[in-house]
Amino acid sequence: MRVEVVMAWPRRLRRVQLELPAGATVSDAVAAAVFDGIDEVAGYAVFGVAAGAQQSLRxxxxxxxLRPLQIDPKEARRRRAQQPKG
Incomplete structure (x- = not known):
């Protein structure tokens, strides 16, 4: 089966197409992708839906x-709202 593993940073993106055996899991795909900076990963998603490491893939x-949030979204909105409108 073919799957794609994607990791995005603010100004760059890395993606890898993989051929995995039937029954492969998210953790199998991540291990096969061999990304640098894997220690930055806070979680996983499959097509934008949160997924666990043992979730089977199709x-x-x-x-x-997924990377950890840099700032709480509520705090980011507060900061934008406080900026003067120009």
């Missing part, structure tokens, strides 16, 4: 490696 799935 042919054509996209595994996304």
């Amino acid at each position: 042919d054509g799935d996209r595994v996304e490696l």
